[in-house]
Amino acid sequence: MTVWNTPVIYLLSILFSLFFVLFVLSLVRRRRLREQYSIMWIVLGVIIVVVSLKSSWLILLANLLDVVYAPSLLFLIALLFCFAYLLHLTTVVSKLSDRVVKLTQELAIYQHDEQTHKVPQKQEGR
Amino acid sequence: MNLQSKVLVIIPAYNEEGSIAAVIQRIRAVSEDLDVVVVNDGSRDNTVQVARAAGATAVIDLPFNLGIGGAMQTGYLYAHKNGYDIALQIDADGQHDPYDIPNVIAPIERGEVNFTVGSRWVEKTAYKSSLMRRVGMIFFSSLIKWVTKETCKDPTSGFRAADKNVIAMFADYYPVDYPEVEVLVHISRNGLKFREVAVEMSERQAGSSSITPLKSIYYMVKVGLAVLISATR
Numbered sequence: 380m381t382v383w384n385t386p387v388i389y390l391l392s393i394l395f396s397l398f399f400v401l402f403v404l405s406l407v408r409r410r411r412l413r414e415q416y417s418i419m420w421i422v423l424g425v426i427i428v429v430v431s432l433k434s435s436w437l438i439l440l441a442n443l444l445d446v447v448y449a450p451s452l453l454f455l456i457a458l459l460f461c462f463a464y465l466l467h468l469t470t471v472v473s474k475l476s477d478r479v480v481k482l483t484q485e486l487a488i489y490q491h492d493e494q495t496h497k498v499p500q501k502q503e504g505r
Numbered sequence: 506m507n508l509q510s511k512v513l514v515i516i517p518a519y520n521e522e523g524s525i526a527a528v529i530q531r532i533r534a535v536s537e538d539l540d541v542v543v544v545n546d547g548s549r550d551n552t553v554q555v556a557r558a559a560g561a562t563a564v565i566d567l568p569f570n571l572g573i574g575g576a577m578q579t580g581y582l583y584a585h586k587n588g589y590d591i592a593l594q595i596d597a598d599g600q601h602d603p604y605d606i607p608n609v610i611a612p613i614e615r616g617e618v619n620f621t622v623g624s625r626w627v628e629k630t631a632y633k634s635s636l637m638r639r640v641g642m643i644f645f646s647s648l649i650k651w652v653t654k655e656t657c658k659d660p661t662s663g664f665r666a667a668d669k670n671v672i673a674m675f676a677d678y679y680p681v682d683y684p685e686v687e688v689l690v691h692i693s694r695n696g697l698k699f700r701e702v703a704v705e706m707s708e709r710q711a712g713s714s715s716i717t718p719l720k721s722i723y724y725m726v727k728v729g730l731a732v733l734i735s736a737t738r
Contacts, residue, residue, distance in 0.1 A: 480571055480681065484579040487544075487567045488586065495563070 388450055392431040400424035419467075423460055427453070510590035510614055514539050514606070515580030517573060518556065519546040521597035526559040528595065531603040533560060539606070542583055543597075546576035552597075571681075578679035581667070585676035592675075593666040601664040605704040610666045612700055619697040620671050622657060622689070623664030623704035637721055644725055645686045652736045653693035657701055660686045664704055670697055680731060683724050687731045694738060 403420045406412035430437040430453060441449040514532055518525055525543065532541055542563045543556040547570035556564050565579055577594060584592040591610050595601045601623065609623045638661075645660045663685060667675065671692060680687045692699050 476681075480575045480578075483567055483569070483571060484575065484582050487565045487579060488583055491563055491565045491583075 386434075386450075389431045389434050392450075392453070393428060396424045396427035396431065400428070419460075419464060423457070426456070510610075511588070512539050512591045512593060512610060513580075513584045513587070513589040514541045515544065515577065515584065515592055515594045516541065516556075516561075516597045517544045517546055517576035517580060517594070518548060518552045518597040519570065519573075519576070520548045520550045520552060522548070522550040522552045522555045524599040525552060525597045526555050528597055528599055528603065529556065529559040529561055532595070532606070535603050535606050540589070542580055544576045544579045544583075546570050546572070574679055574681040574684040577684065578675060581672055581675035581679065584672050589672065590669055591666055592672050594663060596663050600706055602705045602707070605664070605702075609664060609702050609704065612702065613666055613668045617698075618700045619668045620689075620692050620699035621666045622659065622662050622699060622701050623706075624657070624659035624662055624701040625704065625706045637718065641721060641725060645728065648729060648732050649686065649689055652690050652732055655689075655693060655699065657689060657699070659701065660689055662704075662706075664706075683728050686728045687735060690732050690735050694735060 400421055403412065403417050403424065407414055407417045434449070437452060438449045441447075441452045444452065446452045446455075516525065516528060529541055529543070532539055540562040541560075542565060543552070543561045545553045545556070545564060545566045547567050553564055553566055563583070565583060567576060567579065571579070580594065581592055591613055593606060593610055595603065595606075605623055609621050612618045612621050642659060642661060646656075646658055649655060649657050649660050674692070674695060674697075675688075678691070680691075689699055
């Protein structure tokens, strides 16, 4: 199916990626997503918007790489991006787990020291 | 027994109210000079109260379960912060005999090695183990022999002692799960020495082992990978 000589998949792709970029930006605005993690998503969204608008660029690249069906190149790019980003996320999770363990240990030892009055207590009153 | 060094006995405990009191009392009977820290790894039973009542020097109560590596490291962190010369780790289930403690720490007190492992295979002892455990131990022993060129016949034993260097090292890094084997490679790669010492071991007195058949496969794969990677560090 085509509209204005453009396959519908490209139109859907434009709409979806525009919505996606706006959603990412709103997450950052509401402080639900850190800027540092949002950059890659915004870059991906913009890339998809661009290749959907300028589908000739995608077809050119597909020809260069001997890809018969151009939109499948889009899938490949998105999939590789997801793999790379998931790997990045698991490194973030590993770092966070290490920090949680460290904090838990420090807290437990501190609580023990406090209960046995090794830590100087704050003076009551004035 | 009289001690020259300041020694801390670390007992990580997860739901061990049935056996921990006897372990602490036996340690106390060996020497009054030994400090005992129980690290409660988020137990749902009365491990903390039982350990306090049995006369532990300190009971550190982790707010949730960290796993054996995280709990053990808490003990080493405590030893490091409080300036202990030697830290000895012993299981809370009663499978290690505290009367062996002087033998386990002796090579460290004499300054011969940095780390000792209480092993049931160095001399003939009264211990019988399951087939799976034997297979695992042969696998891990070969792995350690290959990577560190050192001999360790019982690398999964949790009856161990560490000097100040190793305490500082463990306070900084200790593997999260199934740490026993990886730790030996880590010590060796950092230019420190370990040695096996013969000890008695009996069947666990209460509670149950955390190792199921499926977990033991994960155990071998995870530790194998960790050992190979730490050998490249």
